[in-house]
Amino acid sequence: xxxxxxxxxxxxxxxxxxxxxxxxxxxxxxxxxxxxxxxxxxxxxxxxxxxxxxxxxxxxxxxxxxxxxxxxxxxxxxxxxxxxxxxxxxxxxxxxxxxxxxxxxxxxxxxxxxxxxxxxxxxxxxxxxxxxxxxxxxxxxxxxxxxxxxxxxxxxxxxxxxxxxxxxxxxxxxxxxxxxxxxxxxxxxxxxxxxxxxxxxxxxxxxxxxxxxxxxxxxxxxxxxxxxxxxxxxxxxxxxxxxxxxxxxxxxxxxxxxxxxxxxxxxxxxxxxxxxxxxxxxxxxxxxxxxxxxxxxxxxxxxxxxxxxxxxxxxxxxxxxxxxxxxxxxxxxxxxxxxxxxxxxxxxxxxxxxxxxxxxxxxxxxxxxxxxxxxxxxxxxxxxxxxxxxxxxxxxxxx
Amino acid sequence: xxxxxxxxxxxxxxxxxxxxxxxxxxxxxxxxxxxxxxxxxxxxxxxxxxxxxxxxxxxxxxxxxxxxxxxxxxxxxxxxxxxxxxxxxxxxxxxxxxxxxxxxxxxxxxxxxxxxxxxxxxxxxxxxxxxxxxxxxxxxxxxxxxxxxxxxxxxxxxxxxxxxxxxxxxxxxxxxxxxxxxxxxxxxxxxxxxxxxxxxxxxxxxxxxxxxxxxxxxxxxxxxxxxxxxxxxxxxxxxxxxxxxxxxxxxxxxxxxxxxxxxxxxxxxxxxxxxxxxxxxxxxxxxxxxxxxxxxxxxxxxxxxxxxxxxxxxxxxxxxxxxxxxxxxxxxxxxxxxxxxxxxxxxxxxxxxxxxxxxxxxxxxxxxxxxxxxxxxxxxxxxxxxxxxxxxxxxxxxxxxxxxxxxxxxxxxxxxxxxxxxxxxxxxxxxxxxxxxxxxxxxxxxxxxxxxxxxxxxxxxxxxxxx
Numbered sequence: 001x002x003x004x005x006x007x008x009x010x011x012x013x014x015x016x017x018x019x020x021x022x023x024x025x026x027x028x029x030x031x032x033x034x035x036x037x038x039x040x041x042x043x044x045x046x047x048x049x050x051x052x053x054x055x056x057x058x059x060x061x062x063x064x065x066x067x068x069x070x071x072x073x074x075x076x077x078x079x080x081x082x083x084x085x086x087x088x089x090x091x092x093x094x095x096x097x098x099x100x101x102x103x104x105x106x107x108x109x110x111x112x113x114x115x116x117x118x119x120x121x122x123x124x125x126x127x128x129x130x131x132x133x134x135x136x137x138x139x140x141x142x143x144x145x146x147x148x149x150x151x152x153x154x155x156x157x158x159x160x161x162x163x164x165x166x167x168x169x170x171x172x173x174x175x176x177x178x179x180x181x182x183x184x185x186x187x188x189x190x191x192x193x194x195x196x197x198x199x200x201x202x203x204x205x206x207x208x209x210x211x212x213x214x215x216x217x218x219x220x221x222x223x224x225x226x227x228x229x230x231x232x233x234x235x236x237x238x239x240x241x242x243x244x245x246x247x248x249x250x251x252x253x254x255x256x257x258x259x260x261x262x263x264x265x266x267x268x269x270x271x272x273x274x275x276x277x278x279x280x281x282x283x284x285x286x287x288x289x290x291x292x293x294x295x296x297x298x299x300x301x302x303x304x305x306x307x308x309x310x311x312x313x314x315x316x317x318x319x320x321x322x323x324x325x326x327x328x329x330x331x332x333x334x335x336x337x338x339x340x341x342x343x344x345x346x347x348x349x350x351x352x353x354x355x356x357x358x359x360x361x362x363x364x365x366x367x368x369x370x371x372x373x374x375x376x377x378x379x380x381x382x383x384x385x386x387x388x389x390x391x392x393x394x395x396x397x398x399x
Numbered sequence: 400x401x402x403x404x405x406x407x408x409x410x411x412x413x414x415x416x417x418x419x420x421x422x423x424x425x426x427x428x429x430x431x432x433x434x435x436x437x438x439x440x441x442x443x444x445x446x447x448x449x450x451x452x453x454x455x456x457x458x459x460x461x462x463x464x465x466x467x468x469x470x471x472x473x474x475x476x477x478x479x480x481x482x483x484x485x486x487x488x489x490x491x492x493x494x495x496x497x498x499x500x501x502x503x504x505x506x507x508x509x510x511x512x513x514x515x516x517x518x519x520x521x522x523x524x525x526x527x528x529x530x531x532x533x534x535x536x537x538x539x540x541x542x543x544x545x546x547x548x549x550x551x552x553x554x555x556x557x558x559x560x561x562x563x564x565x566x567x568x569x570x571x572x573x574x575x576x577x578x579x580x581x582x583x584x585x586x587x588x589x590x591x592x593x594x595x596x597x598x599x600x601x602x603x604x605x606x607x608x609x610x611x612x613x614x615x616x617x618x619x620x621x622x623x624x625x626x627x628x629x630x631x632x633x634x635x636x637x638x639x640x641x642x643x644x645x646x647x648x649x650x651x652x653x654x655x656x657x658x659x660x661x662x663x664x665x666x667x668x669x670x671x672x673x674x675x676x677x678x679x680x681x682x683x684x685x686x687x688x689x690x691x692x693x694x695x696x697x698x699x700x701x702x703x704x705x706x707x708x709x710x711x712x713x714x715x716x717x718x719x720x721x722x723x724x725x726x727x728x729x730x731x732x733x734x735x736x737x738x739x740x741x742x743x744x745x746x747x748x749x750x751x752x753x754x755x756x757x758x759x760x761x762x763x764x765x766x767x768x769x770x771x772x773x774x775x776x777x778x779x780x781x782x783x784x785x786x787x788x789x790x791x792x793x794x795x796x797x798x799x800x801x802x803x804x805x806x807x808x809x810x811x812x813x814x815x816x817x818x819x820x821x822x823x824x825x826x827x828x829x830x831x832x833x834x835x836x837x838x839x840x841x842x843x844x845x846x847x848x849x850x851x852x853x854x855x856x857x858x859x860x861x862x863x864x865x866x
Contacts, residue, residue: 013849015652016777017619017645022638023462033777048462054646055653056850077784119854161459201469253856284860 005089006067007038007045012078013057020049020058032074040067045092047124051161059119061089088113091245092123096171099188100246100397106363107356107396108385113247114353114392116254118195120247121163127173127186130240131160135233136204143299149211150266150302151231152192155239156204164191164205164244166251166273167355167395171242174229187226188245190357190397192269194277208269208302249355249395251277255285257351260343262332262366264294267358267398268302274355275315282314289315290346294332294358296323332362333369343370344377347384354388356396363396413479415460416563427566428480431577435558438581439474443528444551447535448474451863452548453852455646457481457556460639468853470863476552480563483638491629493728493735494721501631505568509720513630514569516722518576519593520621521561522583524554526597527610529585534607537832539842543604545852545861546650550611553643560636568632595805596701603828604845605658605686609698612651612778617705619644620726620771627724652778653848655695659795660785661685661846667789674786674793681827684843688786688793690827693820695795699775700803706768709744709808714763725763726770742766745800747808752801772800836864 009020009029014036021029021036028042029049050059062082088110091097104111113120125131137154164170169188178184193206211231212224233239251274252259261271271291278289295301301319310317318339322329336343346352347370356362367381374381388394407414411429418425440448451470456477458467489501505513528551538544558580565573583590586598596614601607622644626637662685671679680687707714717723718737725731733740742762743754759766775797782795801809803819835842839858851859 013653015645015649015781016774017648019642019645022641033773051466052462052642052645054649056852056854116856118856159459161461196469253859 004040004064004067005045005092006040006062006064007043008060008062008068008073008079009036009038010057010060010079011035011076013055015055015057017054019052019054023049023052030070035074035076037070037073039070045123046129047121050121056119063089088247089122090247091243093126093171093186093242093245095127095186096123096169096188096242096245099186100169103188103397103399104248106360106398107394108389111248111389111395112392113250114252114257114395116252116257117250117392118165118253120165120168120250121244122247123243123245124162125242127242130242131157131162133157133160133162133204133239133241135235135237135239137206138231138233138235141208141302141305146297146299148265148296148300149213149231150300151209151211152303153207153209153230153233154193154198154204155207155241156202157241158203160203162203162205162241162244163195165195166191166277167249167270168244168246170205170207170244172226172230172239173242174226175240178225184225186242188243189230190266190269190273191244192272194273194280196280200280206272208266208272210266248392249357249397252353254351255281255287257285257287257353258290258346258349259287260290260292260346260352260354262292262336262354262356262358262362264332264358264362266302267356267362268293270355270357270397272303275310278314279310287351288313290343291315291317292320292332292336293317294320294322297321331365333365336366336369337372340373340376343373344379347373348377348379353393354395356398358398360398362398412559413458413477414481414563416480416482416567418480421567424563424567427574428563431562431566431574431581434578434581435478435555436474438525439528439555442525442532442584443555444473444535444548445532447544447548447862447864448472449866451866453545453855453859453861454549454552455853457639457643460484472866473548473552476555478552478556478559480559481556481639482632482635485631485635489631489634491721492627493724494629494719495736496629496721497735499629499721501629501634503631505630509630509722510569512717512720513633513722514565514572514576516625516717517561517564517569517633518580520625521558521565521576521580522593523597523618524558524561525580526583526585526592526594527551527601527615528554529592530597530599530601530610531607534601534604537604537834538836539604539845540835540840540847541838541861542841542848542852542859543654543845544836546654547607548862550615550647550650553646556643557640560640564632564636594705596705599701602825603832604654605691605694605828606698608651608654608658609694610651611647612655613695613698613702613775614705615644615647615651616774617702617771619648620767620774623726624723624728624767627728629721633722652781654845655691655778656782656785657846657848658686658844659688659691659782661844662688662691663785663789663791664846666791674791684831686828686831686844688791688795690820690824692795693818693824695779696798696802696818697820699797702771703768703800704804704806706771707764707806709746709765710757710761711764712761715760718760718763726767745808747801747812752809768800772797836862 028039090100133155136156139152141152142148142150169190171186173186174184189207191205192208197204209230212227214222216222298304318335320330320332320335370381454471455466455468460481491499562577565577583592585592591598601610622637622641626634628634665683665685674688677687737759740759741756742759744757744762744765746755802813804810831844838860841847
């Protein structure tokens with residue numbers, strides 16, 4: 001995989017209207033009689049040229065070892081061939097790219113986006129030029145008695161454009177410095193709302209954030225800097241946001257596809273986005289959602305209340321609890337095994353997509369469970385998984 | 400956010416020109432608004448006013464987010480007044496006032512000239528909507544139908560842009576001109592639109608694509624020249640309009656390109672080696688290349704007439720006054736006043752065409768036309784790609800600029816009807832104009848686009864016809 005993310009213009013689609021060249025604030029775009037091209041030495045991936053392009057030709061990116069020169073680009077009649085590895089770019093900011101690569105590593109590394117996913121906008125805002133959002137809501141979504149404090153945070157972007165797709169993440173960096181007087185590191189959070197906002201046509205998004213407060217061996221409690229910063233935000237507070245990030249873990253747009261969603265804890269965030277999206281477009285196709293969702297108790301399961309109101313026709317849900325008084329511990333993989341024949345039937349269908357999101361280790365448990373489902377259902381799960389990955393139908397993001 | 404980037408989206412008229420604080424202009428525009436909506440309902444796309452169309456709306460002049468996509472009923476489209484952000488310390492770039500600060504108010508001495516420029520530009524915008532109003536009924540796909548409607552609503556917004564300038568800067572006269580823009584009708588015997596090409600019918604989709612490629616490209620050249628204007632509000636208006644105009648170029652260039660692509664593909668499949676074997680090609684339900692060439696000849700020549708006379712004192716005056724520059728004046732390297740330079744112009748001398756050097760100032764129309772022809776040539780090259788690739792010897796080409804002209808030096812000089820579309824051509828094209836309204840499906844004579852609008856997948860329902 002190449003080290004440089006190069007911005008290119010597709011000469012087959014470009015109509016040489018000059019919009020990009022006129023829009024570029026730093027003069028990175030130029031042209032000859034044949035093509036409009038981007039000078040890799042100047043372009044800083046600010047994305048200003050992307051939205052005004054009338055053709056979509058300007059939104060092409062390649063990972064390359066050595067950038068194509070302007071002279072090479074002038075001579076093209078089409079773009080050099082691309083592979084998913086060379087053309088989908090999760091983030092231009094290395095800090096965010098590293099975090100996403102790490103989150104995808106255990107699911108098999110860089111994946112391919114679902115065929116019918118909409119084209120994501122990536123990295124419109126970076127550390128140097130963040131979008132400023134206003135907090136318009138901060139609600140606890142685990143019960144007051146539960147130990148775990150998980151919050152539903154709503155960030156409104158006002159007049160600032162911040163287009164996201166279900167499955168993408170945003171970056172938040174806590175203000176201030178760490179103990180070594182360096183700026184804090186960026187954290188990524190999955191967007192928990194659909195693309196058109198908490199209510200249709202609002203310019204906001206939701207996050208699902210768990211307050212990190214972990215008992216240490218010495219009896220002290222470790223308070224996560226970023227999560228506590230976010231969970232303590234008040235209505236009206238302003239937050240600097242980067243992103244959006246992520247170009248592969250995206251919801252398929254085709255309303256006929258079935259989607260199997262497996263998560264634990266705040267891994268539910270993207271699936272709340274998926275579910276709300278489907279709820280809004282349900283009339284367009286027959287696709288169903290399947291949710292396997294694990295938590296210790298119903299009181300600690302984020303969105304337990306709202307989930308009770310989602311109709312079964314839209315969402316088949318299996319909520320699984322590992323700490324119910326007087327009952328054996330049950331995990332999502334156990335419940336998946338119980339629904340084996342139905343899952344086997346679902347997975348054999350060529351349009352089914354699988355998404356995993358949650359804590360590290362979820363992949364292994366799910367793989368074990370689906371291996372058994374496959375054995376009884378007449379397919380080899382590792383083989384099917386590889387095929388699904390290659391078709392953009394298997395995605396995992398864990399942390 | 401820099402000054403002038405904030406768009407007020409709350410009122411009746413979205414704008415970044417401070418209408419909320421400008422009661423006089425706001426009232427004038429709000430008074431004009433009902434007449435505009437009536438005009439749109441009378442003369443806008445026929446039969447689809449209630450349909451939900453997946454449209455791009457300009458909601459900001461910040462490039463990161465200026466476009467928003469969503470389903471909209473066209474009469475509810477947010478037509479706004481949007482100017483590109485002001486450039487601090489901008490100076491007049493050409494003409495007698497070169498180097499002076501750009502005007503924020505109309506200079507009294509150029510009032511009449513400027514008003515005329517605005518009215519002529521403004522008149523073309525509603526005209527094309529009128530010309531295209533019947534096309535929705537025969538769209539070759541929902542994708543194409545959506546693109547047509549996008550072009551239409553943006554032409555509507557461009558009318559708004561010109562009307563704002565008239566209302567804001569020209570008082571009572573401006574208001575009357577704004578009313579007249581809604582009163583004239585394309586092709587009407589009594590109250591026609593001002594320019595010839597905007598009174599021609601756009602009877603079919605090949606005409607529509609040719610029109611958006613050739614005639615809207617004239618619009619682009621005019622806007623480029625006006626974007627250089629020393630009258631800063633006009634410059635900023637036109638700079639923003641250009642980002643929308645680019646979409647029209649896209650619709651035209653890819654529209655014809657997809658027709659050519661489909662024709663070539665069908666000929667290949669059928670094993671036809673001679674692209675001029677019109678009968679066999681037409682039997683395949685695709686448009687033969689010679690017919691496409693004839694349509695091209697017609698639209699190119701009609702559009703050249705829009706550039707006016709080769710030698711023009713009006714153009715010289717507008718340049719000298721600093722109101723209308725040359726194409727990308729700011730990228731040219733000369734004195735920007737054209738005091739002693741010359742420009743080669745094609746003239747008719749004793750029945751022959753010759754190039755003659757004339758004072759550059761009087762040849763500005765010619766120069767813009769030459770830039771236009773070069774800009775067209777780029778697109779023709781793309782249209783020829785699939786023909787070349789398939790190994791056919793046929794090439795589409797621009798006719799000579801002297802062909803089929805009604806205005807200027809070459810009016811009546813070379814008018815060979817065999818190189819223009821015939822009644823038979825039009826009857827054949829008409830026979831293909833049958834609507835295709837299933838998502839992801841295309842008429843037999845046009846290829847699917849390479850990418851969807853807003854990254855949408857192939858079967859996306861760009862228009863929900865019944866709302």
